[in-house]
Amino acid sequence: MKVVETIAAMKAERGKLAGSVGFVPTMGYLHEGHLALVRHARTETLTVIASIFVNPTQFGPQEDFATYPRDPERDLALLEKENVGVVFMPSAQEMYPQGFSSSVAVEGITERLEGKPRPGHFMGVTTVVAKLFNIVQPDRAYFGQKDAQQLAVIRKMVSDLNMNLEIVAVPTVREPDGLAMSSRNTHLSPEERKAAPVLWKALCLARGHWENGEKDAARLRQEMTTLIEREPFAQIEYVSVADPETLEELEKVDSQALVSLAVRIGGTRLIDNTMLGG
Amino acid sequence: MKVVETIAAMKAERGKLAGSVGFVPTMGYLHEGHLALVRHARTETLTVIASIFVNPTQFGPQEDFATYPRDPERDLALLEKENVGVVFMPSAQEMYPQGFSSSVAVEGITERLEGKPRPGHFMGVTTVVAKLFNIVQPDRAYFGQKDAQQLAVIRKMVSDLNMNLEIVAVPTVREPDGLAMSSRNTHLSPEERKAAPVLWKALCLARGHWENGEKDAARLRQEMTTLIEREPFAQIEYVSVADPETLEELEKVDSQALVSLAVRIGGTRLIDNTMLGG
Numbered sequence: 001m002k003v004v005e006t007i008a009a010m011k012a013e014r015g016k017l018a019g020s021v022g023f024v025p026t027m028g029y030l031h032e033g034h035l036a037l038v039r040h041a042r043t044e045t046l047t048v049i050a051s052i053f054v055n056p057t058q059f060g061p062q063e064d065f066a067t068y069p070r071d072p073e074r075d076l077a078l079l080e081k082e083n084v085g086v087v088f089m090p091s092a093q094e095m096y097p098q099g100f101s102s103s104v105a106v107e108g109i110t111e112r113l114e115g116k117p118r119p120g121h122f123m124g125v126t127t128v129v130a131k132l133f134n135i136v137q138p139d140r141a142y143f144g145q146k147d148a149q150q151l152a153v154i155r156k157m158v159s160d161l162n163m164n165l166e167i168v169a170v171p172t173v174r175e176p177d178g179l180a181m182s183s184r185n186t187h188l189s190p191e192e193r194k195a196a197p198v199l200w201k202a203l204c205l206a207r208g209h210w211e212n213g214e215k216d217a218a219r220l221r222q223e224m225t226t227l228i229e230r231e232p233f234a235q236i237e238y239v240s241v242a243d244p245e246t247l248e249e250l251e252k253v254d255s256q257a258l259v260s261l262a263v264r265i266g267g268t269r270l271i272d273n274t275m276l277g278g
Numbered sequence: 279m280k281v282v283e284t285i286a287a288m289k290a291e292r293g294k295l296a297g298s299v300g301f302v303p304t305m306g307y308l309h310e311g312h313l314a315l316v317r318h319a320r321t322e323t324l325t326v327i328a329s330i331f332v333n334p335t336q337f338g339p340q341e342d343f344a345t346y347p348r349d350p351e352r353d354l355a356l357l358e359k360e361n362v363g364v365v366f367m368p369s370a371q372e373m374y375p376q377g378f379s380s381s382v383a384v385e386g387i388t389e390r391l392e393g394k395p396r397p398g399h400f401m402g403v404t405t406v407v408a409k410l411f412n413i414v415q416p417d418r419a420y421f422g423q424k425d426a427q428q429l430a431v432i433r434k435m436v437s438d439l440n441m442n443l444e445i446v447a448v449p450t451v452r453e454p455d456g457l458a459m460s461s462r463n464t465h466l467s468p469e470e471r472k473a474a475p476v477l478w479k480a481l482c483l484a485r486g487h488w489e490n491g492e493k494d495a496a497r498l499r500q501e502m503t504t505l506i507e508r509e510p511f512a513q514i515e516y517v518s519v520a521d522p523e524t525l526e527e528l529e530k531v532d533s534q535a536l537v538s539l540a541v542r543i544g545g546t547r548l549i550d551n552t553m554l555g556g
Contacts, residue, residue: 101385102382102384102438103383103385104380104439105383131439134441161382161409163412
């Protein structure tokens with residue numbers, strides 16, 4: 001496994017590769033969710049390239065960039081075990097040199113849900129992902145279904161800008177109690193950790209009602225809200241039942257719906273989602 | 279020469295090409311300036327791909343999109359004579375389908391000169407050029423020095439976003455009296471056409487003063503302004519002596535300077551430039 005820190009070195013390594021390349025971009029502090037992306041990539045492409053980069057531009061000034069968990073040595077050991085070919089691990093200075101002034105943006109779907117309380121977040125994501133795609137030049141890139149809106153935004157960027165790769169979504173990996181794997185779970189106290197599966201419970205509740213014939217989106221939202229509000233550690237940011245492509249809130253769930261949540265558990269902001277009719 | 283109108287067909291043609299590809303993006307109504315780009319490309323790359331697309335998003339609502347000159351049949355005949363391999367000629371609907379919502383932007387240098395009276399112009403340019411680069415996947419792309427700011431903006435986009443191609447600048451082609459070739463010259467009445475070389479005369483005057491030791495940028499601007507103001511058909515939009523990379527106005531021309539002008543000749547807006555110390 002090669003570990004490269006500069007863009008020039010990454011492009012040089014890419015130039016040596018024959019055959020298909022799968023790409024797994026990460027912010028590090030890897031968990032089973034990331035490893036599922038790598039394993040999925042390995043079944044479909046000859047060489048897997050992973051990146052580890054905690055992208056400062058997708059964090060707001062009040063957000064957790066400084067305290068976002070980091071453990072590059074452990075990350076590299078995990079990636080090596082998964083037979084990753086190349087790991088790209090640039091510095092912020094390498095990605096955003098003095099005078100950097102370009103951006104890639106998607107309007108509309110970036111303004112809802114995660115985008116609403118986090119202005120600039122998705123522009124940070126789309127810009128860094130566009131850069132990484134140009135640097136790594138993968139045939140396929142793998143993203144977790146857990147960040148459903150991010151996935152929709154990246155698919156839209158790739159489609160609108162005619163980028164030459166395929167985006168592959170990989171199902172969310174969960175703890176035995178249903179909590180979605182996330183690097184931020186490490187911030188939870190033992191008590192908060194016990195409360196955290198309330199997101200998954202709420203999603204399962206909505207699915208249950210929907211499978212029993214409940215099509216009214218407001219009712220589904222209300223059922224989830226009531227469940228979460230019973231949990232003292234939980235503070236709801238949003239509960240959404242939306243069109244999976246446009247992310248506009250639905251009145252009725254006739255065909256597909258993305259049900260998604262953002263909930264603070266103590267000081268930690270968690271998100272999760274499930275697709276109805278998907 | 280193949281002529282393709284869809285993105286899928288263009289990508290399919292590109293996939294068949296072995297060897298280096300040069301790309302000449304145009305808005306059509308071709309003149310010797312465009313043909314110089316094609317000829318330059320042919321000396322450096324095995325296959326030349328040209329595009330003809332009058333990009334609506336780079337025109338403001340008060341600008342000349344509707345009246346921008348068009349003659350695709352003549353354009354194709356000219357490109358065929360120059361041994362162009364593929365011409366990409368998409369519709370606006372093909373490039374911007376219903377729901378299109380992505381953009382590529384460069385800040386800073388896009389806000390000055392051409393960008394000031396034309397808000398959104400450069401975002402239209404960078405977005406369409408990023409799309410075209412992804413569709414055509416050239417090794418090199420050729421742009422005229424006449425649109426000096428556009429060239430600087432595209433270079434910045436390519437560098438910031440780590441795009442995998444080289445940008446090549448080709449010198450401006452001029453009429454015998456110095457008027458820079460431009461598709462918009464066709465809008466000039468015979469009298470305006472006689473007045474139009476005042477842009478080039480002003481640039482030559484600045485160069486002359488600079489070569490005789492004048493380093494004061496304000497004096498150079500004043501000399502050009504005085505000359506142009508003597509021409510009754512001419513109305514100055516800007517006269518600039520700026521840093522070639524940042525496009526910030528200079529006080530002194532110590533090393534390099536981009537001298538550039540935008541002047542209305544009757545109803546037609548013309549631009550031109552020259553590099554001092556380049």
